[in-house]
Amino acid sequence: MTRKTPVRRTPWPDSSSRAVVTPLQPSVVYASESPDALDAQYEGGSPGYTYAREGHPNADVLATKIDALEEAEGGLILGSGMAAITATMLGLLKTGDHVVGGNQLYGRSLRMLAEELPRFGVATTMADPTDAAAVEAALTPDTKLILVEAVSNPTLRVSDIEGIARLARARGILLAIDNTFTTPRAFKAFEHGADVVIHSVTKLLAGHSDATLGYVALKDAALRKAVYDTAVTLGLTPSPFDCWLAERGLYSFELRYDRAEANAAALADALAVMPGVRRVLYPMRPDHPDHNRAASLLKGRGGNMVSFEIEGGRDAANALVRAAPDIAFAPTLGDIGTTLSHPATSSHRALSPEARAALGMSEGFFRVSVGVEYAGLLIEEFCQAIAAAAS
Numbered sequence: 001m002t003r004k005t006p007v008r009r010t011p012w013p014d015s016s017s018r019a020v021v022t023p024l025q026p027s028v029v030y031a032s033e034s035p036d037a038l039d040a041q042y043e044g045g046s047p048g049y050t051y052a053r054e055g056h057p058n059a060d061v062l063a064t065k066i067d068a069l070e071e072a073e074g075g076l077i078l079g080s081g082m083a084a085i086t087a088t089m090l091g092l093l094k095t096g097d098h099v100v101g102g103n104q105l106y107g108r109s110l111r112m113l114a115e116e117l118p119r120f121g122v123a124t125t126m127a128d129p130t131d132a133a134a135v136e137a138a139l140t141p142d143t144k145l146i147l148v149e150a151v152s153n154p155t156l157r158v159s160d161i162e163g164i165a166r167l168a169r170a171r172g173i174l175l176a177i178d179n180t181f182t183t184p185r186a187f188k189a190f191e192h193g194a195d196v197v198i199h200s201v202t203k204l205l206a207g208h209s210d211a212t213l214g215y216v217a218l219k220d221a222a223l224r225k226a227v228y229d230t231a232v233t234l235g236l237t238p239s240p241f242d243c244w245l246a247e248r249g250l251y252s253f254e255l256r257y258d259r260a261e262a263n264a265a266a267l268a269d270a271l272a273v274m275p276g277v278r279r280v281l282y283p284m285r286p287d288h289p290d291h292n293r294a295a296s297l298l299k300g301r302g303g304n305m306v307s308f309e310i311e312g313g314r315d316a317a318n319a320l321v322r323a324a325p326d327i328a329f330a331p332t333l334g335d336i337g338t339t340l341s342h343p344a345t346s347s348h349r350a351l352s353p354e355a356r357a358a359l360g361m362s363e364g365f366f367r368v369s370v371g372v373e374y375a376g377l378l379i380e381e382f383c384q385a386i387a388a389a390a391s
C-alpha cells in the first residue's frame, strides 16, 4: 500500500500564466531524468544545472544582466567582490608569475597583492596608475597581469588607462580592471583595452547594502573557463538569495546612478564654497588634478563619489559625523542612501599618519558615497555638519 508522506517533494502547481518576477531558486541539487540525461548535461549537449556550487539560475540571470551593461559574454557571479578578484588571480596565475597593481587599489586588493599572492610564489609590485611610465617601470619579463581601477579610492585619482592598455597589449600582459567605482554607466572597460572586468556587485550595481557578491567577465573563452573552474573548486559560490536581491537592485541601477551622480556634482560644488572646507575632490570639477583625463576617459560622467577635507583634526571629524546623524557613517559605497566614510579610521587605518598625508588624507579627510536623496536636503545636512565641526 502506498501512503502520502510529506518527506517527498510536492509538485509545483501548474499555471498557464507566468510569474512576472524572477523566481528565487535555492535548490542545491538538481534531479535528472536518467544517467543518459545527466551525461548529456555534463558533456554540455543539453542545458541544465546539477549542483549549485557549479552554477544556479539566479546567478545566471544576474550575470546576463551585468553582461548586458558591460557588453560582455559569459560573466561569472562569485560570492563577493574579493571572491571575483581571488578567482581571477588564482585562475590565471602560477608560481613564478609577477603582477603589477595600482598603488591605490581597494584596501583588500592591495592586501591580496602585498600579502597573499607572495605566499604562493607570485611576486607583486604596486605602481602609480595615473602614470603609465611608472607602471612600465614596474613590469618584469614575468609580468602576467596588471590590476587597476579607473578611479581610485578615496582621492578619486583617474588612472592612465589608455597608456596602461597600450603597454599591456604590446607585451601580451592581461589587463584586469576593477570597475566597481566607475560602473559601466561611466566606463566601459572592455572598450578601453581590458581583458578582464571585475566588480564588487555589493556596491552600486546591487545598490542596497543587502547582498555581498562579485562579478568577473573575461574576453578569452579559455581564460574564462580557467577562472570558472578555479571558482568552483575553491567554492567561491554566490548565494541564490543574494543574486535574487542584486538582480532586483539592478532594475533601478541606471536611475539610481544618474540621480546619485547629479547629487554628487551638486554637493561637490556646494562643499567647495562652504567655510571650513579646505578642498573638494570630484573628477568633473575643473580643480580636480585629473580633470582633463576624467573628462575624456569617463565621457563627462563624474560618478557618485565626492571627497573633501575640513580644517581641524580628529575632534573636528568627530563633531562633523555627530552633527549628521541621518547620514550613515559606514565604510561602504554605492548604497541607495548617502554614506560617509573616514579613511584615516577605516580603509587606510593601517597606514602611518605620514603615509596617509603623502596620499593627501588627513584626519579631516572624508569620502562621501552620494545617494539618491534630494540634493537640497543633502547640501543642508553637510552645511550644518561642517559648521558644527568648525565651532
Ligand SMILES: *Cc1c(COP(=O)(O)O)cnc(C)c1O
Pocket (backbone or CB within 6 Å): 080, 081, 082, 083, 106, 109, 149, 178, 180, 181, 199, 200, 201, 202, 203, 212, 213, 214
Ligand atoms: C568593495 C570593493 C571590493 C570588494 O568587494 P566585496 O564585495 O566587499 O568583497 C573590491 N573593489 C572595490 C573597488 C571595492 O569598492
